[in-house]
Amino acid sequence: VALNTNPAGLLDRLFTTDAMRDVFCDRRYVQSMLDFELGLARALVRTGIAPSSALPAIESSCDTSLFDFETLSVEAASAGNLAIPLVKQLTALVGKADPQAMRFVHWGATSQDVIDTGLVLQLRDAFDIFDADLVAMAAALAKLAREHRSTLLPGRTFLQHAAPVTFGFKVAGWLTAIQRHRERLRQTRARTLVLQFGGAVGTLAAFGEKGSAVAEALASELKLTRSDLSWHTHRDSFAEVATMLGLLTGTLGKIARDLSLLTQTEVGEVLEPAGSGRGGSSTMPHKRNPVGAAVALAAATRVPALVATMLSAMVQEHERGLGGWHAEWQTLPEICLLCSGALSHLTLVVASPEIFTEKMRADLELTRGLILSEAVSMALAAHIGKHAAHEIMERASRRTIESGAQLGEVLLADPEVARHISSDEIRRLLDPANYIGRALEDVDRVLEKYSGNP
Amino acid sequence: VALNTNPAGLLDRLFTTDAMRDVFCDRRYVQSMLDFELGLARALVRTGIAPSSALPAIESSCDTSLFDFETLSVEAASAGNLAIPLVKQLTALVGKADPQAMRFVHWGATSQDVIDTGLVLQLRDAFDIFDADLVAMAAALAKLAREHRSTLLPGRTFLQHAAPVTFGFKVAGWLTAIQRHRERLRQTRARTLVLQFGGAVGTLAAFGEKGSAVAEALASELKLTRSDLSWHTHRDSFAEVATMLGLLTGTLGKIARDLSLLTQTEVGEVLEPAGSGRGGSSTMPHKRNPVGAAVALAAATRVPALVATMLSAMVQEHERGLGGWHAEWQTLPEICLLCSGALSHLTLVVASPEIFTEKMRADLELTRGLILSEAVSMALAAHIGKHAAHEIMERASRRTIESGAQLGEVLLADPEVARHISSDEIRRLLDPANYIGRALEDVDRVLEKYSGNP
Amino acid sequence: VALNTNPAGLLDRLFTTDAMRDVFCDRRYVQSMLDFELGLARALVRTGIAPSSALPAIESSCDTSLFDFETLSVEAASAGNLAIPLVKQLTALVGKADPQAMRFVHWGATSQDVIDTGLVLQLRDAFDIFDADLVAMAAALAKLAREHRSTLLPGRTFLQHAAPVTFGFKVAGWLTAIQRHRERLRQTRARTLVLQFGGAVGTLAAFGEKGSAVAEALASELKLTRSDLSWHTHRDSFAEVATMLGLLTGTLGKIARDLSLLTQTEVGEVLEPAGSGRGGSSTMPHKRNPVGAAVALAAATRVPALVATMLSAMVQEHERGLGGWHAEWQTLPEICLLCSGALSHLTLVVASPEIFTEKMRADLELTRGLILSEAVSMALAAHIGKHAAHEIMERASRRTIESGAQLGEVLLADPEVARHISSDEIRRLLDPANYIGRALEDVDRVLEKYSGNP
């Protein structure tokens, strides 16, 4: 089963997970198609088209270990898809076991029925993995948010210190996004796990009157939903899987960007968990590189374009697309693989990061109080209006920056400020813990909601 | 309000709809932000932060006709966003009307609260338009599917004749996809119409204890859902709007591809509706170009990449994104505009196409019976097995192609065929109407389901 | 060397070429990096940093067959790139052979030097393949254009018959585009085959004064150009390779679209070459599917997005990118592989297509003369002006369409036409061979130019 054809396959362990590779490896690819063929054979028996005596030979032949993968690969290149050589080998295997059974192989189906349904079956397994991994990610985030509910650090807008937040608040934001993705996954799953079965042009004409009965039986065999109509050239459900994972990967990229910025040498508020050989440098012994973030950011760079491919590929002709269909075959699995790798790497990071709360606290002092200028400004505004307050604060900010003094000192020295705010009040205003608004309340609300939907 | 800055703005009537242009024009862009500011002022009054006396001045100032758009544009270029100069002008207007009210303008909010919520309000209007337009499209498709339920034409796979279908069956396929998009629109809408309101870093710190109350009141003023947490750098809901419309545009592209192929001179089974000046050629008086299909195909070429942009832009830093946020501002509206144009153009086409049923029927004869080779093959297979049947039919197909004869004649002349199938049976098998499987049943099911959800 | 990790690796023979797979397989990936390390060792010797006695151990160790690929893959996943475990294994191998030599392994280089230069070496081989394949494609097109220089068929605009062209003219158009891509390949090649060598942050600091000398020697060993500066985070040359191949793939998609449209059952002017098992259908014995076009169209659907990934990935941080660099590793090879597959498949098609010149000729009659309406219109215009001529022709076109008559008959029956144009002249105007302008001249010019640059 081993054709090593992937560019840089050596990197797959870096970029994806073993579990997802297993879902989309060649063996499983073929087995999913065989699952379709076996389900079809059983459906033919259930609907009286084939005798039950035909089943044993088909059942025993639907086993990937019997197939010649090299030949499959070679013949797919001229046939234009994998189903044709697969059915050929399957037919031969069945024929050897029971010549009478041979005729019922692939009966009435078309290549696209096999290939599409096979992919649906693989996606079902992929969804299970994503679901479990999202649960794990959410749990890790919830734990982290709870632990650092009140850990103060600078809130940063446009990469500049703006006003204080807590690390738990930051993480709770990540968690809410992950929870929304879990909802999307459920909705997309329901629209995706649908049987593809239409025969040559979607009408199941080869079955005469029995088309619907066979479709019903086959859907039941494979535990898939029946569609109202074959969807050979309506690819919205496959493309939706891509978009749903694209959205998830975007969130993973956002979390990774945050984490990577927090690990910068100058910031040093977070480090990715250490591990033997993890993120080291061959020449610089002091370095610990954020490998998890790198993987997630790489995925967030690659997946959007792959989603665009799936959307572009939707423009498929008549009853079977030329090129558009083919463009999906490696693209959708690739999206699953990359998203899975990013999710897994990042879960590892958020499950046990090193958090440097003292550095967070120290960074709040970096601007010598300016990070609380809005707090003071709002307090002044209550007395003298927003405009006048803003003017005073601009002046005080400038002085603070130029003099290297603390904003508190500058304010205390300003008679206009003193007229309205006491020195105690100034000290209170310049304590970051007093200017985090509803941050703790938000964390609690998110965690409470999460605890009902873990 | 007129800055003509769009590349090829002269083409906007071609590529989009007046209704959607109205939603995303500069005036409405500004008005939506003013709606936020007005809603905020009312929320401040409801929560006792501002006196009700402050309202009249703010209410009368939240009127786009009072704003200097040229200055907005110039100042946005250095401020880095539109909210800053907008709030500046608004504050000045309010101050002129009532200096006491001025201080409550934009109180405690941040630029991103205004800009994001403004876009949410625009999207709400856009969703209404899409919803109505999808209803119209679905109705036109249902009508067309009903009328041509039994109109036979060739089913084509990989652009080759494969087996017969009916035109109604084809259209029913389009309809099922459109119906799925209506469901997606509903789900996305629910996740999107959410207030953005967090102040500088998302904590509503400027409101002290009152943050949640103000948020509640503001959400109620604007008839939006409250979020658990401000989502300044969690862009999954905006990106999801893009993906949902990307999926819809893909389906529109697929329908347009089908239609355009059917209008080819050699096929001529469908023509886009004629209209004064529609699709004409300056030099070739006989031409009628498929303009509707061109617009939808252009959208299906452009939108996937714009969706990728929205996904790439999700990687936003900390509490406010640098560049990623900015990348959304023109991209999401552009997706709405292009998708709307494609939907509208294509609805026009499917609402009154010229259908040439005789040409469809004639095209079924093009292969001199070969389009029914599967039908004959399956019938033979019932007697002699699939493999032997396939061999006979391959031979017969070759003879038909080489001789220019009808497949029927070739089959009648073949003693092996005659041994198993009577000439009457052959004639029956070669009637396209007898080999459309459950096509009519499918159309009926789709139409019945549609009639419950028009 | 066999890790089968590729999604749908069974399809690689369909989508790419053996030659290109060989360039980007894991073994070659590793070997290219070893070529760098060996080149570096030799450069160290040439510049007197390492003794020549160190060379034999390094030379004998730079052999992929000695490496444990499984361990490389596992360790790359935690190290974050392949160079670190590779250098580790290489160092151990060298150490076993000659402990004194061990210290000179990877001396002064950084992971990115190895990885980037390794990819440059792979790209050099890829360029050679593309160059040869473009030569083959151009030769096939030139032959085809020459053979069908004068073969008439309908020119089609917006999929409608417009005016006659020759098949050779059409093919000459394809050829000109291919020739432009050869020029682009040459220019891009020159900018790409550049050594990456900078050490930890690009300054070659580990070499003290000898940095430039080592770089010079290494470039000479590897037969690469030296860059003015290390380009660790300036990725324009790699991204340019992507764009250059993206442009080529676009042209291949265009040719494939044309071919696929010409193979439609209703058109049938061209068929892809037949071959055992090529493009067959499991159930429809009469079908011959355009597999070559499918592969090229799939590539033209996938590659643009991959190019976008390479462009997005250019935004790399400081002296080494986090995520952006990683996003390139599998993407650029994938572009090479897909483009190579499309080029190869399509060359096969254009080298020996079945051309149905009689069907081309017959299709010219499909519009009963209307395809020459411009010819008549221009002739009339010379007498009565464009506007009046256009009006007459619109009327005549309408009559032709409605009556089912020939345009020639309609014109002959029109007294206004007769006043200006004789019946002989009408016949002459309605001969497609008389209305192909400079088509033959164009073909000849293109072929002549080609013959100087085959």
Added chain:
Amino acid sequence: VALNTNPAGLLDRLFTTDAMRDVFCDRRYVQSMLDFELGLARALVRTGIAPSSALPAIESSCDTSLFDFETLSVEAASAGNLAIPLVKQLTALVGKADPQAMRFVHWGATSQDVIDTGLVLQLRDAFDIFDADLVAMAAALAKLAREHRSTLLPGRTFLQHAAPVTFGFKVAGWLTAIQRHRERLRQTRARTLVLQFGGAVGTLAAFGEKGSAVAEALASELKLTRSDLSWHTHRDSFAEVATMLGLLTGTLGKIARDLSLLTQTEVGEVLEPAGSGRGGSSTMPHKRNPVGAAVALAAATRVPALVATMLSAMVQEHERGLGGWHAEWQTLPEICLLCSGALSHLTLVVASPEIFTEKMRADLELTRGLILSEAVSMALAAHIGKHAAHEIMERASRRTIESGAQLGEVLLADPEVARHISSDEIRRLLDPANYIGRALEDVDRVLEKYSGNP
């Protein structure tokens, strides 16, 4: 001329330049097409097809101020392109001035000739702007590199301090990339400034024998190169413009990313130039946001996808594309606009940034010497081999991190180190200025090369 149809047109001054907006405004769009029509008329006269008496009426009519843009817009929406209503209005204008001249308007040309050549003429102006702006950018970078040739700051890999570089070295890296883009611009320009002229299907059939002569004359009128063949559906030159600008935008994004990271509050090594209202915050008086970087990063997020659109759109059918051609019309101008905005904003920044050399120097101390661990490691390696040296340094790094001491102290206290390196040598090794390799040499080489090609 004012149709305000752009989504968020108010933001155009932020995202693009006035100069580029002027090139792609509607008026210029129309004027470029009129330039084609006028050039054609002159070519008709030069080749004896039209009398010179026809020229005055055409010349005076080719003036945008005479055109009804509202009608152009409305009619383009049903005609499917702008050329048809434009030619209609032009013909009427000419007819009013001189009925005899009217017949020569647009003689023998097709809509695509006008539209494509019009865009080529606009691109010529765009290239001039890009060329001048790249010169300005390169000059600013050269000046900056020269000034800060020796200004030390930390080199950062994966966002971690790695080893020292100079700011001039960093800027010289940016400069080399910009210089490569200038070369690419020249090469692309030569392939792009080509006349499109083929008539209905590219054969210039309407001109009979005179096609080539007219094409020659028209190319000379418009100062464009003639192509070997009309390139109606060979879009590689337009797509190449997109890719070339995509590469440039990628570099601008890279520079902007670097700058934005350097402006972070914790880093503070660079600030964007201040300016009235530039990058301020409505509520936080102390902030100065990196607006230039935001614009460039937004462009670097958006342009890659637009490039993908241009590549996807290359798959155009037969002699005129349906949808693909249409997809280009707004996309290529949008790329020019966004790239121009990014280039201009960033040039402003690099022309007069605030550089905080003391903070750069201070940041070198942040790791208490660890940023020079490679320097020490290499020095030790010369005595005891790389492996043993690496082990010692790992231990010393760990101690430094855990103890909070200086690496120098730790090393001095280590007897194994002392055995091989003197304390003076340690001090020398830990001076960043002694470990920048060939950085200064590189800067000088780049500047010298630049000075020959400014």
